[in-house]
Amino acid sequence: MPGKVPNALSGVELPDPHMDIEDYDPDADLMVLNMGPQHPSTHGVFRVKLIMDGEVIVKAVSYPGYLHRGVEKLMEKLTYAQITPIVDKNDYVSPMINEQAVNMAFEAALEVEVPRRARWIRTILAEMQRVASHLVALGTFTLDVGGAIGGGASIFMYTFRDRELILDLFEELTGCRFHYNTHTVGGQRHDIPAGWAGRAIEALKLIDQRLDEFFELVIANPIFQDRSDGVGILPRHLALGLGLGGPIGRASGVDLDLRRDAPYHCYDEIEVKVPTRTTGDCTARFMVRYEETRESLRIALAMLEGVPEGPICSRKAVNSAASVKIKDGEVYVGVESPRGELGTYLIAGGQGGQGPYRLKIRPPSLHAISVIPYLLPGNNISDAIAILGSLDPIMGEVDR
Amino acid sequence: MAVDDANDPNTVNFTNPLLDHMLSVPGLDLAVTSIDKLLTWASSNSLWMFPMATSCCGIEFMATNAARVDLDRMGSIVRATPRQCDVMVVAGTITVKMAPRVKKLWDQMPEPKWCIAMGSCAISGDFYRNIYSVVPGIDTFMPVDVYIPGCPPNPEQLMAGLLRLQEKIKAQRDGTWVPIETRPETEKMNVPAIHRIQDADRDPLLTPAQLDRSRSLGMNGAEHRAADEEGREEAEAYARACHLPTNVLRASRGGKPAEEES
């Protein structure tokens, strides 16, 4: 293609998200289209008000908050032991990582050490959960650009079928397909059953094979390329300013992955290869997620071979709601969730030490969605759907 | 089905001399029952679903539609518009911001319509029920036909719920449906301030208020604000009548402490 192709590192002119719409061309006949809180794009309840000049979007105003469940207020009334199942429901597509973020904050405030076996298991669970979450993201993005009845749906079926294998393993370990409540302050509640590691290795190898088939179907498809190449280029400086460090940031050239750069669990013992791109468009985000899935499969397979022996929890098992007491302290802990940096800011000392005074969850999806007023203007509606799909927001954690 | 048309004066009772003549023809009643059976079978096996999927149950709903437990083989496909749907599957927590939209979409669905409350957030608000922004169960503003408990329910449970709905539809059309039995209530259960839509002791003024709210949905809530200035006294009177605490309506209003307002 002749001429310079814009990418995330070149200067892309960004619209002003707070532009007054009256300043736009007075002769234009602007239409307001409400992409309402209920829409078939499977990304949860989220409203975008699109102000359009014909087919082209001029301004996009987004309204989150349709799933605001007041979780932070609720946690001020709960004890530390009761918080883990609540926090599962924030980023409901990767609950393991939610639980880990919160329990790591409690452990940091209490200065409790987690035994090596528990940290190893946590790493394996985080990587498997990352695979499952990316399968959802890849499947729903293909569903968005491919149509719900037709090509997109078949890829969606494939990825969800593979995700079921991982959920079966989690069900065997914790008892639930979803919302596991398996992490606790100081370690894990459920230990790996006999033979689980072998079954997990088989399942992950199968997923690895099937990812090849799925990838070949999608990436060379001209419709997919038309709808995703060059669409929604997010410049690197905006990604940094908005706080996007996950797959979205990495697709725009922000070379940051907390597993490699601020390691926790057992990530300092293994090598994590972090895929990055500089194109910053929807295809780049898709490819980064795809390559991360492969990398997570490789890490999980390597770690399942040699799980160390030892205790899985350094404290006595939680048997009452008030068994964890943290007198005071303030910590911030960030972990790498499939969407970016999931952080927990804990101010301890509430309820006489039995619960937090203020627990704020830093949701990566909130920052992902705040990209919308910058990316949508200048595009068509079909591009808007593709961009929203490639951001992979989870409204449970945006609104909490 | 909808409670509204029980006392609705606009309901039409269909009579036609041709129908009366048809019913008097010998043997036609056999044909009519067979046709009726055919229609029942068709109706219960082609329930197109409207996914009101807000949170985690939405992901399980998607997983149920996926390859392992396939809802499509029940004849149910997911349609994005309420006008083409028979069943609204409310999967996930409904918040105060979302509730008028859900009610509006429910009203936009044409009859016959049914509702499945999937997951404990839709049934009762789950553990969020006492939070300022959560509606404690969707049956406070819309009639529910099947409750599927779970957090979230397994795909098999959702399938079982759909099969129960099919049984219910067959029973309703056969005329053998027994009215809803009261859910067993435990002693420790928190009773919500707003009763279920089918409870006898529910305030009759509540449903029109909910209907008004959902109809007046503007793009920026301007209608709400205008209505609120007059309606705030009404809301406080209602709260007092239900023995709800009224001082909380004034708490933290723009930083003014409660004692200064009198």
Added chain:
Amino acid sequence: MTPELKAAIAALLAPSTDEGKEPLTAEDVVAFGMWVPASLHVALAELLKAHGFTLYVTVVASHWPGEKPSRRNPDPPPEHFQVATVLRNPTRGASTTFSWRVRLEPGQPLDTLFALFAGADWQEREQYDLVGVHFAGHPDLRRLMMPDDWEGHPLRRDYAIDTPHFPWR
């Protein structure tokens, strides 16, 4: 945090030390939880951004209501708000966070960081919505999570968690 950065932060904060206390030195600068006066909030963020802390992480506001003096706590602090800001430097291999706290009186606004970090837009709107802290200079400070006609700030300590909202609960 490099020694130059620590020295620069100490130099920035030194003139605002309370009387009778020793001015801040480079060794006193910690990466978490330093108390910073509200007037130096933006200057500190600019300094950090120039030294590599370019990833905006979050801002956390909390409400500390005034308590009555009791035997255990004879001199409790009056009602105030605390705003903590967290930034991260996205260095490959050695990424750290820096976070500081600002104490505000009720009604006192805090300067916005929107000019430096685009992510401050929504984070500050959310804290305004839920806790009620005003951010001066913010281009569009309105509610984010709650409906536009909501009254009150839910995450304040004197806001009842089960506040009714006619006609839905």
